Amino acid sequence: MRRMKTMEGASCNPLGISLRASGGEFSGPGRRVSAPERGLLKSMLAALGNPSVALVTWGGETITGKAGEPARIKVHLRDPGALLRLALDPQFQFGELYSSGRLQVEGDLTELIEAINKAQGIRKGWACRLLGLVHAPRSNLLGQSTANIHHHYDLGNAFYRLWLDDQLLYTCAYFPEPSIGLEQAQVAKMDHVCRKLRLQPGERVVEAGCGWGALALHMAREYGARVRAYNISREQVAYARERARAEGLDDRVEYVEDDYRAIRGEYDAFVSVGMLEHVGRRHYKELGAVIDRCLGARGRGFIHAIGTDYSAPLNPWIERRIFPGAYPPTLREMMEVFEPAGLSVLDVENLRLHYARTLEHWLARYEAAADRVESMFGPLFLRAWHLYLCGSLAAFRGGHLQLFQVLFQRNGDNAIPWTRAYLYDKTEVPWNAPKS
Amino acid sequence: MRRMKTMEGASCNPLGISLRASGGEFSGPGRRVSAPERGLLKSMLAALGNPSVALVTWGGETITGKAGEPARIKVHLRDPGALLRLALDPQFQFGELYSSGRLQVEGDLTELIEAINKAQGIRKGWACRLLGLVHAPRSNLLGQSTANIHHHYDLGNAFYRLWLDDQLLYTCAYFPEPSIGLEQAQVAKMDHVCRKLRLQPGERVVEAGCGWGALALHMAREYGARVRAYNISREQVAYARERARAEGLDDRVEYVEDDYRAIRGEYDAFVSVGMLEHVGRRHYKELGAVIDRCLGARGRGFIHAIGTDYSAPLNPWIERRIFPGAYPPTLREMMEVFEPAGLSVLDVENLRLHYARTLEHWLARYEAAADRVESMFGPLFLRAWHLYLCGSLAAFRGGHLQLFQVLFQRNGDNAIPWTRAYLYDKTEVPWNAPKS
Numbered sequence: 001m002r003r004m005k006t007m008e009g010a011s012c013n014p015l016g017i018s019l020r021a022s023g024g025e026f027s028g029p030g031r032r033v034s035a036p037e038r039g040l041l042k043s044m045l046a047a048l049g050n051p052s053v054a055l056v057t058w059g060g061e062t063i064t065g066k067a068g069e070p071a072r073i074k075v076h077l078r079d080p081g082a083l084l085r086l087a088l089d090p091q092f093q094f095g096e097l098y099s100s101g102r103l104q105v106e107g108d109l110t111e112l113i114e115a116i117n118k119a120q121g122i123r124k125g126w127a128c129r130l131l132g133l134v135h136a137p138r139s140n141l142l143g144q145s146t147a148n149i150h151h152h153y154d155l156g157n158a159f160y161r162l163w164l165d166d167q168l169l170y171t172c173a174y175f176p177e178p179s180i181g182l183e184q185a186q187v188a189k190m191d192h193v194c195r196k197l198r199l200q201p202g203e204r205v206v207e208a209g210c211g212w213g214a215l216a217l218h219m220a221r222e223y224g225a226r227v228r229a230y231n232i233s234r235e236q237v238a239y240a241r242e243r244a245r246a247e248g249l250d251d252r253v254e255y256v257e258d259d260y261r262a263i264r265g266e267y268d269a270f271v272s273v274g275m276l277e278h279v280g281r282r283h284y285k286e287l288g289a290v291i292d293r294c295l296g297a298r299g300r301g302f303i304h305a306i307g308t309d310y311s312a313p314l315n316p317w318i319e320r321r322i323f324p325g326a327y328p329p330t331l332r333e334m335m336e337v338f339e340p341a342g343l344s345v346l347d348v349e350n351l352r353l354h355y356a357r358t359l360e361h362w363l364a365r366y367e368a369a370a371d372r373v374e375s376m377f378g379p380l381f382l383r384a385w386h387l388y389l390c391g392s393l394a395a396f397r398g399g400h401l402q403l404f405q406v407l408f409q410r411n412g413d414n415a416i417p418w419t420r421a422y423l424y425d426k427t428e429v430p431w432n433a434p435k436s
Numbered sequence: 437m438r439r440m441k442t443m444e445g446a447s448c449n450p451l452g453i454s455l456r457a458s459g460g461e462f463s464g465p466g467r468r469v470s471a472p473e474r475g476l477l478k479s480m481l482a483a484l485g486n487p488s489v490a491l492v493t494w495g496g497e498t499i500t501g502k503a504g505e506p507a508r509i510k511v512h513l514r515d516p517g518a519l520l521r522l523a524l525d526p527q528f529q530f531g532e533l534y535s536s537g538r539l540q541v542e543g544d545l546t547e548l549i550e551a552i553n554k555a556q557g558i559r560k561g562w563a564c565r566l567l568g569l570v571h572a573p574r575s576n577l578l579g580q581s582t583a584n585i586h587h588h589y590d591l592g593n594a595f596y597r598l599w600l601d602d603q604l605l606y607t608c609a610y611f612p613e614p615s616i617g618l619e620q621a622q623v624a625k626m627d628h629v630c631r632k633l634r635l636q637p638g639e640r641v642v643e644a645g646c647g648w649g650a651l652a653l654h655m656a657r658e659y660g661a662r663v664r665a666y667n668i669s670r671e672q673v674a675y676a677r678e679r680a681r682a683e684g685l686d687d688r689v690e691y692v693e694d695d696y697r698a699i700r701g702e703y704d705a706f707v708s709v710g711m712l713e714h715v716g717r718r719h720y721k722e723l724g725a726v727i728d729r730c731l732g733a734r735g736r737g738f739i740h741a742i743g744t745d746y747s748a749p750l751n752p753w754i755e756r757r758i759f760p761g762a763y764p765p766t767l768r769e770m771m772e773v774f775e776p777a778g779l780s781v782l783d784v785e786n787l788r789l790h791y792a793r794t795l796e797h798w799l800a801r802y803e804a805a806a807d808r809v810e811s812m813f814g815p816l817f818l819r820a821w822h823l824y825l826c827g828s829l830a831a832f833r834g835g836h837l838q839l840f841q842v843l844f845q846r847n848g849d850n851a852i853p854w855t856r857a858y859l860y861d862k863t864e865v866p867w868n869a870p871k872s
Contacts, residue, residue: 118848176855309780309847331781332771344745344835345767348784353850399780399848411745412554412835414789418614424860 032059037080040087049119053112057083073107073115095317095391099384109387110363113394155377157212157239162372163365168212168239171274171304172355172403182361185354190218193271195423196347196407197302199223203268206230206294208260208287209275213240213253219271220252227253228267230260261286266296276305277326281333288341300409301343306355307331307404315391322388328401338408346416347407352396355403359393468495473516476523485555489548493519509543509551531753531827535820545823546799549830591813593648593675598808599801604648604675607710607740608791608839618797621790626654629707631859632783632843633738635659639704642666642730644696644723645711649676649689655707656688663689664703666696697722702732712741713762717769724777736845737779742791743767743840751827758824764837774844782852783843791839792832799825 033041041055041063050065056076057063064071077083082102085093097103105112160168165186173185174192193215199205201224210216210229213236219225231237237257244250256262260275270291279287291301306328313319314326331348338345366373366389374382395401409416469477477491477499486501492512493499500507513519518538521529533539541548596604601622609621610628629651635641637660646652646665649672655661667673673693680686692698696711706727715723727737742764749755750762767784774781802809802825810818831837845852 176857178854309778310775330771330775331784332768332775335766335768335771339746339766339768342745344786344788344838345784346786348767348781349856350780350782352780353852353854397850399850402780414833414835416789418789419612419860420785420856421612421860424855424857 033057033061033063033080037083038063040083044087044090047119048116051115051119053115056106073105073112075112076104076106078102078104092316092320095315095321095384095387098387099321099380101379101383109390110393110397113391114398117394117398117400157235159373159376160212162369163362165361167214169214170211172306172351173358173361174351175354175357178357182358185358185361186214187218190215191222192423193273193302193304193405194219194223194225196405197269197271197300198417198422199225199269202226204228204266205269205271206263206265206267208263208270208272208290209278210236210240210255211274212236213243213255215271215273216240216253216255217244217247217249220249221247225252225269228256228265229253230256230258230263232257232259260290263290263294265294267294268296268299270295270299270301272302273304274306276303276334276337277323277328280325281327281329281336284329284333284336285340288337288339288343291337291343292341295410297410298413298415300407302405302407303334303337304403304405305329305334307334307402309399309402318388318391321384331404334404334406338406342411343408344411344413345406345408347405347420349405351403351405352399352401355401356393356396359389359396363389363393469493469497469499469516473519474499476519480523480526483555484552487551487555489551492542509541509548511548512540512542514538514540528752528756531751531757531820531823534823535757535816537815537819546826546829546833549827550834553830553834553836593671595809595812596648598805599798601797603650605650606647608742608787609794609797610787611790611793614793618794621794621797622650623654626651627658628859629709629738629740629841630655630659632841633705633707633736634853634858635661635705638662640664640702641705641707642699642701642703644699644706644708644726645714646672646676646691647710648672649679649691651707651709652676652689652691653680653683653685656685657683661688661705664692664701665689666692666694666699668693668695696726699726699730701730703730704732704735706731706735706737708738709740710742712739712770712773713759713764716761717763717765717772720765720769720772721776724773724775724779727773727779728777731846733846734849734851736843738841738843739770739773740839740841741765741770743770743838745835745838754824754827757820767840770840770842774842778847779844780847780849781842781844783841783856785841787839787841788832788835788837791837792829795825795829795832799829 037057041057042065045051045053045055045063045065048065052069052072053065054071054074055063056074058077058079062071062074077086077097079102082097086097086103094103098105157168160170164170165173165182167183167186169186169189172189173182174189175185176188180188197205199219203223203225205216205219205225205227207216207219207227207229210231213229213231216227216229217240219227229240231240234257237255240255241250244253244255260272260279276287295301308328308330311330311333314323314328319326335345337343366386370382370386373385392401396403473493477493478501481487481489481491481499481501484501488505488508489501490507490510491499492510494513494515498507498510513522513533515538518533522533522539530539534541593604596606600606601609601618603619603622605622605625608625609618610625611621612624616624633641635655639659639661641652641655641661641663643652643655643663643665646667649665649667652663652665653676655663665676667676670693673691676691677686680689680691696708696715712723731737744764744766747766747769750759750764755762771781773779802822806818806822809821828837832839
């Protein structure tokens, strides 16, 4: 029987992750699996389409699927209860067990999740939908939204600084070339957004959900816009205000600690990057009404959000432990924002692979900072967020998640771009030719 | 009182149209309007928001709205029955009365329709929706589709040759620059489609609804594709086959006189330009299943169709007299094709103003060929189709209709373009640098 002190030596993670098991050393061979347990383990592998994955039991036995080839990834189940939980509610319990260390992965976690996702197919069966009801997303009524957002975004700026880019953009970057760095790609994303909106000096912009404030500053600094940016995360707003002051942009950028539903005033452009995921589908019409109310006659708008190709709830573990209240809509569902509000969709771009690339960067930085994360929040948190990043990467790579950028304008307004060629005129690309 | 022999002298149509009234000369002053009739005329103008339009009665009286300025457009109602019909069912009767000559327009017809559309607003009231039920679109079950398509497309190639481009493309063109000609813009459109699909030599393409076959020939000639193109219009298919033979492309392009539901075989690309409008919303899932069935593992797809920003039936007169069974979907509704079929939307482009430009070209050619159209089909047809073209132009200009190009691929396929920059690389644009 094989013993492992940690996962380190055995890991074939290409990014070189070194995540320790929670309980220190394994406690040696436990009892052998019973016949029903063996049947369960076998049928779990079969349900996954017998991928190149082996299950290693608490007693040290290795169970493989029908495929004869040696398993590239080993999943260690540390006690019989872990097996039972996994069998009953895999979508939720995989995350719980991985976080607590009762399930350990020897090999590439992202690759494992990709294999599982692939085996499940794009559309999940009825059993998963049933579990989806059990794990229904948290509500996003006014007070609850604040609690939901606090759960995720107020973990402390120091934490996010460990693995995001230097401007703390926590949304999909745009890589004009796949090889450019994360910092460059986040600047390119901000330019892509501003150019889609055709921002002009002096224009008034409202931003719904501004994160740490980088886009608002970029619009003011690079495009001369006057920006009012809303966010319900106190820590993010405090950080953003400080940065605006430091850059001397606080006369042109105002950060408001409030919900998007509190937006008042009239603007030339509405922009929201990475907020729709937190709005909740029941509130799309309300968001549309807010946009309608705040856009001037010539107003344009832009929404950038994670979505899906098929209507399905977010993985329940991610929704419960990482993103309470989050829901990635289909494009069809997203239209519920625009259609009742008399808005016309001009352009939709799917940047799914750009989010996968973004996540590769985040994951590499996160793994490099694993020791610091663990010292800040402990091993359970370290593993939970590692799983969240790997799971997200697998989802964007495999097409379970999409990234939609939607550009819109008031219906019937003819002051719209004639073609999209202006977005790709290299002579104008700021990320390519930085301003002096 | 003013008498008019024809509309000619009075017309301020910028395209110089000369459409004669059906009944020859006016028959001189008839009876004066009654008080209820006057009230009806006034309230019709008020309902339109009192635009710069005057109503001229059968008795020669001119009724204007509250606006004091002289009316730029005059609508002549030639008998009391015409007023009654117009008041009861304006959406349908305007077309009927205009076609029969019982309602005549002095001034720019497109401008009149734009004013009416604007006054009605983007969303029509409940009364129009009720009338929408009365005028529900024709079904698109297998046999009925053929009848519906025959109604419109089998009017004779000679008719369409009078006002379409030289390759007979009866769909929205693409104008990289607004000033280029219609012939150039239709070639640019075909290239835009082929480039979005990234067509490679030797690839197999299936086209659903191929019109007179120009796109299929273009894909074979310019991109080396092997194309099978379906169409249920007998006359169009006969024309397309003859053209393929004449060009020596009949070994690479096969035209099939059949419905899209009869598509068999496996293809690298699915393309459909201007057919979804005729599919009928109830059959979107069926169309998605056809696409799913015929696309190979690496298959891409493209649908180009007229749509709307809000769910509403097509104008009942257009649906009954011009396009039986037609329905322009919202983007949300279009997703009913893709979502159940496991297809991922990569790119949506709204080319509304390109359709307006296309219609300006068609309308100018149609008006220049008015005498020939009248000699072919008579004055009622001449006016009906003139109204249809003006009404379509007004609808695209005003945002009542949209043109959506949707590019899609199998969900989870990562062989997708990294960015859309390749579509705008001028060095590669064939319309700009014709092949030798």
